[in-house]
Amino acid sequence: MNGVTRRVLLHVGAPKTGTSFVQDILFTHREQLRARGILYPADRQDAHFLAALDLMDLPWGGLERQATGAWDRLAAEVRDWPGTSIISHEILGTASRVQVARALESLEQGDTELHLVYSARDLVRQIPAEWQENVKHRRTRTYGRFLDDLRSEDRRSEMAQWFWGVQEVPDVLDRWASTIDRQRVHLVTVPPPGASPTLLWERFAGVFGIDPTEFTPSDRANTSLGVPESAMVRRLNVELNGVLPNEHYRSLVREMLVHRNLSQRPDSPRLALPADVHVWASDLGRRWVSELALRGYDVVGELDDLVPGEPRPFADPDHCDERAVADAAVDALAIMTQEAAKLRDVEVELHGVIGDLTAQLERFRGTRTYRAKEKLVRLSETNVLARAGLWVYRRLRGRNSRPA
Amino acid sequence: MTSSYEQAVWAWAAHLRSGGTTPWSEHGTREAPTDVPTRTPVPDAVHLELVRRLNLASGGRPLPWLADHVLTVGAPGRGRVDVPLPWEPAPQFGTRPIDPSHLPVEELLRLAVGVLATLLPDVRPPRMDPGTTRWPLPWRRRFRLHGSPGTVAAVREGLLASGPVESDWRAVHVVLARPVDVMMAEQWSRTIHAGGTSPWNSLWRRAVAADRLPRPVDVATIAARLLRQPGVRERDVHVVAARDTAGAASLTAALLSVPPFHPEQHGELAAIDLVRRVNVVGAIAAGPRRVRELTATAVSLLDDPAAPLPEPSPVLVPRRALTWARAVAARTTDQLSRADYAVHGDPEVLAPSEHQQPGTIDRERTLELALAACLRAWQRQEGPR
Numbered sequence: 001m002n003g004v005t006r007r008v009l010l011h012v013g014a015p016k017t018g019t020s021f022v023q024d025i026l027f028t029h030r031e032q033l034r035a036r037g038i039l040y041p042a043d044r045q046d047a048h049f050l051a052a053l054d055l056m057d058l059p060w061g062g063l064e065r066q067a068t069g070a071w072d073r074l075a076a077e078v079r080d081w082p083g084t085s086i087i088s089h090e091i092l093g094t095a096s097r098v099q100v101a102r103a104l105e106s107l108e109q110g111d112t113e114l115h116l117v118y119s120a121r122d123l124v125r126q127i128p129a130e131w132q133e134n135v136k137h138r139r140t141r142t143y144g145r146f147l148d149d150l151r152s153e154d155r156r157s158e159m160a161q162w163f164w165g166v167q168e169v170p171d172v173l174d175r176w177a178s179t180i181d182r183q184r185v186h187l188v189t190v191p192p193p194g195a196s197p198t199l200l201w202e203r204f205a206g207v208f209g210i211d212p213t214e215f216t217p218s219d220r221a222n223t224s225l226g227v228p229e230s231a232m233v234r235r236l237n238v239e240l241n242g243v244l245p246n247e248h249y250r251s252l253v254r255e256m257l258v259h260r261n262l263s264q265r266p267d268s269p270r271l272a273l274p275a276d277v278h279v280w281a282s283d284l285g286r287r288w289v290s291e292l293a294l295r296g297y298d299v300v301g302e303l304d305d306l307v308p309g310e311p312r313p314f315a316d317p318d319h320c321d322e323r324a325v326a327d328a329a330v331d332a333l334a335i336m337t338q339e340a341a342k343l344r345d346v347e348v349e350l351h352g353v354i355g356d357l358t359a360q361l362e363r364f365r366g367t368r369t370y371r372a373k374e375k376l377v378r379l380s381e382t383n384v385l386a387r388a389g390l391w392v393y394r395r396l397r398g399r400n401s402r403p404a
Numbered sequence: 405m406t407s408s409y410e411q412a413v414w415a416w417a418a419h420l421r422s423g424g425t426t427p428w429s430e431h432g433t434r435e436a437p438t439d440v441p442t443r444t445p446v447p448d449a450v451h452l453e454l455v456r457r458l459n460l461a462s463g464g465r466p467l468p469w470l471a472d473h474v475l476t477v478g479a480p481g482r483g484r485v486d487v488p489l490p491w492e493p494a495p496q497f498g499t500r501p502i503d504p505s506h507l508p509v510e511e512l513l514r515l516a517v518g519v520l521a522t523l524l525p526d527v528r529p530p531r532m533d534p535g536t537t538r539w540p541l542p543w544r545r546r547f548r549l550h551g552s553p554g555t556v557a558a559v560r561e562g563l564l565a566s567g568p569v570e571s572d573w574r575a576v577h578v579v580l581a582r583p584v585d586v587m588m589a590e591q592w593s594r595t596i597h598a599g600g601t602s603p604w605n606s607l608w609r610r611a612v613a614a615d616r617l618p619r620p621v622d623v624a625t626i627a628a629r630l631l632r633q634p635g636v637r638e639r640d641v642h643v644v645a646a647r648d649t650a651g652a653a654s655l656t657a658a659l660l661s662v663p664p665f666h667p668e669q670h671g672e673l674a675a676i677d678l679v680r681r682v683n684v685v686g687a688i689a690a691g692p693r694r695v696r697e698l699t700a701t702a703v704s705l706l707d708d709p710a711a712p713l714p715e716p717s718p719v720l721v722p723r724r725a726l727t728w729a730r731a732v733a734a735r736t737t738d739q740l741s742r743a744d745y746a747v748h749g750d751p752e753v754l755a756p757s758e759h760q761q762p763g764t765i766d767r768e769r770t771l772e773l774a775l776a777a778c779l780r781a782w783q784r785q786e787g788p789r
């Protein structure tokens with residue numbers, strides 16, 4: 001190894017902590033990083049997402065079918081790299097101990113220095129963000145029921161199991177970091193609102209060993225939906241679930257409607273927590289901080305960043321201003337109508353192409369040779385001799401032209 | 405070994421590994437064995453309870469290799485993460501402890517399917533019998549079956565053994581109709597056996613939204629389409645409506661003037677559901693190209709005539725779809741009654757079967773089948789174990 005330490009930095013979440021923008025920087029600049037001895041092994045933007053699906057055998061609306069063997073390939077690249085490697089995906093946070101053991105074993109080789117990175121944000125910001133993420137993934141549960149599910153002791157609902165699986169900081173770190181030296185467990189906290197916009201990237205870059213000024217974030221960001229827009233999309237999900245295939249939902253609703261349009265509506269109120277839930281989330285955040293302070297992890301930022309700030313005004317998406325929902329729905333209808341019109345144009349264009357091809361085919365069918373052949377095939381349906389002749393002809397010609 | 409909890413868990417694991425079936429709540433020994441695997445994480449309630457259920461299903465025969473294998477398989481999909489066993493003090497964070505005997509069946513099923521998916525690639529796949537095809541010579545009776553896929557397959561097999569040949573040329577077209585719930589189950593089975601992953605309820609949701617039966621079981625539309633085909637005469641198209649496969653076989657045999665035969669019947673909802681779950685995991689673990697192979701292997705494990713499984717449970721229409729199922733059956737019955745082609749049997753049989761109450765797949769039954777399939781897959785593993 002000539003004195004170079006093989007380091008693997010494994011970033012396992014949490015969702016909604018700036019992971020997408022970090023992954024975007026790492027993917028966009030992967031060649032420059034490689035030249036500096038840092039490997040971000042990805043041939044496509046979602047390579048680590050697919051690897052995570054593979055590691056956890058996690059179905060994801062059909063995308064998992066592209067994931068077979070993705071983790072092993074990723075791990076093999078990492079093992080072959082002599083310098084620093086970075087793996088990053090937020091859904092890894094929910095891996096079970098058996099899956100964690102498999103992941104770590106596949107990455108280790110000789111004197112590998114394995115570092116675990118987990119980024120966390122206070123619950124008061126995480127809870128509304130996760131509900132909106134659920135809504136963008138076709139879920140129909142109301143905000144009120146979602147909050148009840150999160151607070152239920154038995155965590156019976158699948159949504160609650162997923163939420164705590166990726167967001168419960170002490171537990172995620174218990175599962176992922178129990179066999180890793182605590183100084184190599186890096187807890188990156190998301191700064192509170194109002195902090196410098198580059199501060200989070202500087203924290204990540206510090207852990208990754210990257211100069212934060214050399215590679216800067218692009219404009220790509222997961223902008224959040226407003227309250228009436230969230231309510232509208234949730235209701236839309238109720239109508240579309242079980243009817244619209246996932247691939248159409250992804251392109252039409254999530255990408256075109258939500259990300260490119262509804263998230264850009266500036267005047268809508270942002271989602272927050274009701275007062276009682278704010279108190280509960282704040283208490284829980286403080287318990288986490290107390291526990292984490294005892295563990296001796298390398299905290300990048302401040303543990304107090306995980307203690308929520310003052311409550312923000314709460315607008316309830318389950319009982320929100322119906323005029324605002326209607327406004328959002330009309331905007332959505334306008335966007336969808338324009339899209340439908342574009343698709344109609346494409347359809348008309350394709351009909352023109354089909355018309356041309358049909359005319360060419362008709363001209364071909366009008367030829368004397370074709371008419372004779374057609375007559376022979378028709379005759380073969382009733383005449384044994386003609387059928388035998390046709391069979392011999394097809395055998396001699398060497399390929400079967402009978403319809404399937 | 406870091407805590408008494410871990411010692412107690414490993415002690416129970418050792419008991420289960422030796423074929424034990426004592427539940428966690430009754431297991432007294434808390435001394436861990438000396439040969440605890442150092443790199444294996446402490447097993448959770450779901451893994452250990454699944455081993456216990458496998459032991460129960462195998463009659464308490466020790467299955468140490470299978471038990472060790474189960475402990476290394478991560479449960480696929482979404483659900484509770486690492487369920488601890490009840491212990492004082494309870495952990496402050498993470499999934500809440502659950503007594504293994506009271507685990508939700510879905511959690512055990514999730515892991516059982518994961519285990520099965522890891523065993524299937526090393527089971528010799530079943531030999532596919534391509535069947536014998538005979539020439540559609542003019543003096544032979546020719547038929548083409550349409551309609552409910554499972555019934556079509558069973559009747560087809562019986563007919564071919566009786567002499568007629570399958571052909572499109574001047575054939576008698578027989579559309580086989582069954583109660584709509586049975587036809588939907590057979591259509592679902594067909595898509596799942598082809599590697600599909602859609603749940604039973606989704607099939608119904610889509611049909612209700614489109615307000616029509618899926619194309620392969622929309623028997624009235626199939627018959628009408630056949631009549632429009634060039635060269636097909638009214639007397640060549642027949643619809644056979646029967647409540648069960650035997651009835652469909654009997655009516656079709658009479659129609660084609662062949663001796664009566666007894667068709668084989670396959671599949672039940674829980675078994676199809678299990679194969680569907682295997683397809684979901686198999687598509688990730690083995691890749692979409694190998695899914696059909698795994699599906700065939702899983703089906704062969706469930707269909708093993710040497711070890712028949714207990715009586716299948718009846719088909720149940722999802723609660724939300726029951727009204728629509730009755731309506732579409734009535735509509736189809738009406739279309740068949742007014743049609744120009746011959747209808748054999750009573751079209752009223754299309755009405756969905758009346759059970760105590762509508763519902764969906766019995767997950768306990770799916771788990772029972774999954775355990776049986778795991779044991780059979782383990783017995784048929786190729787290579788060292």
